[in-house]
Amino acid sequence: MPKNFSLGPVHVPAPPIERFCQFLERNGKRLTRQRRLIVEQVFSHHDHFDADELLDHLRPLLAARKLSRPTVYRTLSELVEAGLIRKLPLGTRSIFEHEYGYPSHDHLYCQRCNRLIEFHSADLDRICAAVAKEHRFEVSGHRMFVMGICAECRK
Amino acid sequence: MPKNFSLGPVHVPAPPIERFCQFLERNGKRLTRQRRLIVEQVFSHHDHFDADELLDHLRPLLAARKLSRPTVYRTLSELVEAGLIRKLPLGTRSIFEHEYGYPSHDHLYCQRCNRLIEFHSADLDRICAAVAKEHRFEVSGHRMFVMGICAECRK
DNA sequence: GTGACTGCAAAGTCTTTGCACGCGG
């Protein structure tokens, strides 16, 4: 990493809720109590989750009628649209992960325990670019899953 | 060896139906009229398809009560199990493609026209192996999608 | 205030299952 000579702003990412707020404003939408609660839960820790797991974490709030199932689905779609999270189709249900504020990466997928392990490879990005060029394809990103059995499950 | 990412020559040792038959026998299953019809349609041409498109192609047979919706789904599962086709979760519905008799490959996915373009990269396989080794992960395969806009749609 | 948002219930969409009959080996 090169020394910082005060050129350009230091990268201090805004909290996700703020980013989301900007997105909502740009689209004439409103920051409601429910949306705030969902964003707080989603970004409370860095992990992969599906809609059902999220709903599970939010169960107390659901039980207390602080928010509802459809609202969670609706807000997830908005978070994807806002670029805060990413939706990965994997098996029957979709998996979500943080996109905003985290470096791009790919996944090892354990077929035994269903765990996703993140990794990054610069070579992979190079290959993407090379293949795309060959096919005159305009790349916006990629999804890679290495399937198999994780170290834990192999024991 | 010229540097490109096209697929190598296609070589099919035995017709798919024969392979399927072997699979069925090994598992005490039977080659029924319905299974034969489905395999014939699936391997009538090399292309990606989802369950709905297959059902559409089989519509005359469905209408004539020669086979039914559940049977198509059941047979697709068996074909996956037999290693004749591969199931790719992509978006809400699953996509199937030929596995038996075709070289391993990955995909460019056009987000505009939803077309899948196949490519192969030996480097990709190397990276998989390297990453897996690093994580003491036992690889059984991988799925890679390069997302973007295809040459056709960019015009 | 006004119009976007929510909760509820209900409907989709895609896929799987239970069961009685039919048919392959």
Next chain:
DNA sequence: CCGCGTGCAAAGACTTTGCAGTCAC
């Protein structure tokens, strides 16, 4: 003839939608 396979209808899993009341701005 045995028992796997099928068709039918129905249920299932997951997600979306219509609508009347509610709340953010």
